[in-house]
Amino acid sequence: MSADVEHWNPDMELLGREDLEALQLERLRKTLQRCTSSPFYQAWFRSADFDPRKVGSLADMSNLPCMDKDTLRDGDPTRFLTVPLDDIVRMHSSSGTTGQATVTFHTAADIEAWAELVARCMYMTGVRRTDVFQNMMGYGLFTGGLGFHYAAERIGAMVIPAGSGNSRRQIQLMRDFHTTVVHIIPSYALYLLEVFGELGLDPRTGTDLRIAFIGAEPHTEALRQRIEETYGVDAYNSYGLTEMCGPGVAFECPAKQGMHVWEDSFLVEVLDPVTLELVEEGEEGELVFTTLNREGMPLLRYRTHDLASVHPGECSCGRVHRRISRIKGRSDDMFIIKGVNVFPMQVERVLLEALGVGSNYRIVLDTVGSMDEMRVLVEVAGELWRGEVRELNRLRRKITEELRQEVLVTPLVELVEPGSLPAGEGKAVRVVDKREHARGD
Ligand code: ADP
Numbered sequence: 001m002s003a004d005v006e007h008w009n010p011d012m013e014l015l016g017r018e019d020l021e022a023l024q025l026e027r028l029r030k031t032l033q034r035c036t037s038s039p040f041y042q043a044w045f046r047s048a049d050f051d052p053r054k055v056g057s058l059a060d061m062s063n064l065p066c067m068d069k070d071t072l073r074d075g076d077p078t079r080f081l082t083v084p085l086d087d088i089v090r091m092h093s094s095s096g097t098t099g100q101a102t103v104t105f106h107t108a109a110d111i112e113a114w115a116e117l118v119a120r121c122m123y124m125t126g127v128r129r130t131d132v133f134q135n136m137m138g139y140g141l142f143t144g145g146l147g148f149h150y151a152a153e154r155i156g157a158m159v160i161p162a163g164s165g166n167s168r169r170q171i172q173l174m175r176d177f178h179t180t181v182v183h184i185i186p187s188y189a190l191y192l193l194e195v196f197g198e199l200g201l202d203p204r205t206g207t208d209l210r211i212a213f214i215g216a217e218p219h220t221e222a223l224r225q226r227i228e229e230t231y232g233v234d235a236y237n238s239y240g241l242t243e244m245c246g247p248g249v250a251f252e253c254p255a256k257q258g259m260h261v262w263e264d265s266f267l268v269e270v271l272d273p274v275t276l277e278l279v280e281e282g283e284e285g286e287l288v289f290t291t292l293n294r295e296g297m298p299l300l301r302y303r304t305h306d307l308a309s310v311h312p313g314e315c316s317c318g319r320v321h322r323r324i325s326r327i328k329g330r331s332d333d334m335f336i337i338k339g340v341n342v343f344p345m346q347v348e349r350v351l352l353e354a355l356g357v358g359s360n361y362r363i364v365l366d367t368v369g370s371m372d373e374m375r376v377l378v379e380v381a382g383e384l385w386r387g388e389v390r391e392l393n394r395l396r397r398k399i400t401e402e403l404r405q406e407v408l409v410t411p412l413v414e415l416v417e418p419g420s421l422p423a424g425e426g427k428a429v430r431v432v433d434k435r436e437h438a439r440g441d
């Protein structure tokens with residue numbers, strides 16, 4: 001493969017719509033053929049009365065029922081394999097955010113294809129062999145570490161496989177080796193700012209950073225902007241899931257108007273989570289993916305439970321691969337309080353737009369008497385915390401009112417000291433539900 005100035009893989013990135021769909025159909029049929037050798041799919045096709053040989057269009061896939069994490073959890077994961085186990089060279093597993101982690105197996109060709117996809121993403125945003133890439137994601141079973149690692153090496157950048165945590169060391173590495181590009185969990189990027197502050201450093205002047213890849217967890221546009229402004233970088237949203245490969249499923253291009261799903265590798269559907277019918281273009285629904293280029297463990301119509309929409313129209317960058325919106329959250333992230341459906345991202349948007357809010361927040365749901373109560377604990381910026389109580393009260397009232405308008409429930413807002421809320425190194429825990437029914441008693 002030969003890169004041009006802007007595209008890592010111009011053959012795939014610049015395909016026209018018709019050619020792209022023809023390629024998708026060809027790859028889909030190959031995938032279905034492959035699936036007939038897996039014990040799971042043999043039974044799955046039989047029970048759905050689905051004949052994979054009769055698939056003549058992409059739309060025909062709607063005759064096959066969807067699968068999800070529960071399908072993967074229900075038994076031995078090797079039953080999805082379409083190759084002998086000896087052909088598998090690596091496994092990964094999901095983070096287990098919503099329950100038991102799921103396992104994905106890769107052949108050598110799968111690993112190769114995955115590295116190519118992530119290299120395409122990184123190159124698209126301007127990463128080159130002259131860059132120094134510090135990967136601040138967990139290495140190991142989590143896909144964010146190795147997934148980006150091999151891609152960056154493929155581009156020829158120098159990789160610092162820093163892994164997650166150890167914040168002061170991360171900053172030291174950035175400064176000593178002139179890191180230009182980082183891959184970081186967005187909530188951790190905010191936390192790390194505090195550590196920069198403790199060291200008396202400003203990342204804008206004290207580092208050579210120019211690009212940040214942020215992903216692995218839902219975050220708002222306001223959070224992206226805060227990262228861009230405070231670090232002096234371009235921050236690009238990176239979406240993926242272990243079941244599809246990991247990072248590299250959908251990624252923002254420099255236009256930052258949604259994330260391109262690499263449709264040569266994934267068939268994407270946006271379905272109504274209740275009826276499982278396709279929603280209209282531009283409407284929100286659940287992302288459902290089919291792998292088109294996976295050898296070891298292809299997945300068909302895999303329900304992610306992630307909610308997003310497809311942006312209508314074409315991107316100014318010239319790639320026709322469809323763009324999805326920022327992920328609103330998982331359908332499982334939604335909580336119901338006093339009869340109202342709330343997503344943590346609605347709360348985040350309000351908080352980050354309010355001046356004086358620090359880097360962390362947490363939503364605590366509890367039962368007080370017989371009533372549900374929603375408390376929002378918000379770290380405030382250091383200066384404000386040390387300043388006048390009057391100002392703190394003003395901020396608390398403002399946030400309470402804006403949250404009430406956004407979620408239609410009046411929360412109890414508590415402003416807390418910077419650094420006092422627990423900050424993890426992995427995906428942030430935004431909601432703690434202590435209500436009686438949530439405990440299952
Ligand atoms: P788990 O599903 O257990 O968290 P993964 O590590 O495979 O395990 O994480 C994939 C999930 O992470 C996605 O299904 C999605 O919910 C979330 N995610 C990944 N990237 C993003 C992103 N850019 N924006 C929002 N959510 C994301």
Ligand code: ZN
Pocket residue numbers: 253254255260315316317318319
């Ligand atoms: Zn684009």
